[in-house]
Amino acid sequence: MNRSEYQSHIIRPIHEGKGFQSSVYLVEWNGEQVAVKDFARAPKWFRRLVAPFLVSREARTLKHLNGTPGIPNFKGKIDRVAFALQFIExxxxxxxxxxxxxxxxxxxxxxxxxxxxxxxxxxxxxxxxxxxxxxxxxxxxxxxxxxxxxxxxxxxxxxxxxxxxxxxxxxxxxxxxxxxxxxxxxxxxxxxxxxxxxxxxxxxxxx
CATH class of the missing domain: 1.10.510.10 (Transferase(Phosphotransferase) domain 1)
Structure with missing residues (x-):
């Protein structure tokens, strides 16, 4: 899933990030609802210098924990500032x-x-x-x-x-x-x- 694909499949925002926070969106993808965590709305310097590190760090952790009860499964990285994971209601x-x-x-x-x-x-x-x-x-x-x-x-x-x-x-x-x-x-x-x-x-x- 790339950015344009995910943005065209947004169902609703789950959390609207402010400042340095990420935003989280509920997205329908291949018949499945997933959550997308996205730093695209963060300040430019943060988005370019810090967000890629945070995204890589969290993605790496979720991939390591895939299949662990009570931990959302990692679904894939979208770009340097966004990734998808299992949606938990x-x-x-x-x-x-x-x-x-x-x-x-x-x-x-x-x-x-x-x-x-x-x-x-x-x-x-x-x-x-x-x-x-x-x-x-x-x-x-x-x-x-x-x-x-x-x-x-x-x-x-x-x-x-x-x-x-x-x-x-x-x-x-x-x-x-x-x-x-x-x-x-x-x-x-x-x-x-x-x-x-x-x-x-x-x-x-x-x-």
């Missing part, structure tokens, strides 16, 4: 208030995160609850892998493991916000104790 976890998530949702989130880590990928931005989707069938999906780390060698593996420790705090944080009664002692320990990466970041920022 779901509701961002960030829209749910206290008491609105069924208890069985939380172990499903843990299972998807564990499966991603088992493939050697840490997400890096799961504290943003909008990156978790709850589909109508009850399945959990993780989106937006712009900050993801793939373990490919000794150094990247150590970094991936450090970022994965931060990922693992996303579920206790979510429970604290929407279902504090489900917090376990292990959850509370994770919330009270910063990871090595969090300690390093805090020291770097002088906070």
């Amino acid at each position: 779901g509701t961002p976890i960030s829209t749910y208030a206290k008491g609105e998530l069924a208890p069985e949702v939380f172990p499903r989130i843990a299972e998807v995160v564990e499966g991603m880590h088992a493939r050697g990928v840490a997400h890096g931005d799961l504290k943003r609850r909008s990156n978790l989707l709850l589909a109508s069938d009850g399945s959990i999906w993780i989106i937006d892998f712009a900050a993801a780390i793939i373990a490919r060698g000794p150094i990247s593996r150590r970094l991936m493991q450090s970022v994965a420790e931060v990922d693992d705090k996303s579920l206790p944080r979510l429970k604290k916000f929407v279902a504090p009664e489900l917090l376990t002692e292990e959850d509370k320990w994770k919330l009270e104790n910063p990871t090595k990466l969090e300690k390093w970041a805090k020291k770097l920022l002088g906070r």
Whole structure:
């Protein structure tokens, strides 16, 4: 799929990007609905210098994770600033208030995160609850892998493991916000104790 083909098959925008954000569109292609993430509306300098790096990085991560439960499949790169992936019809976890998530949702989130880590990928931005989707069938999906780390060698593996420790705090944080009664002692320990990466970041920022 090239740019002119995808633009002629847009069904509707999913997210209208502002500033440096990408826009996301629902597109019909070969009888299938896919999502297209596109930086074409970003500022020119960002589009030319930064967006190609972000697109290549996320495309590489999604290709690595293809077939992993709860991760959208990569469909193809359109050009230097856009790519297509499996469309997931779901509701961002960030829209749910206290008491609105069924208890069985939380172990499903843990299972998807564990499966991603088992493939050697840490997400890096799961504290943003909008990156978790709850589909109508009850399945959990993780989106937006712009900050993801793939373990490919000794150094990247150590970094991936450090970022994965931060990922693992996303579920206790979510429970604290929407279902504090489900917090376990292990959850509370994770919330009270910063990871090595969090300690390093805090020291770097002088906070």
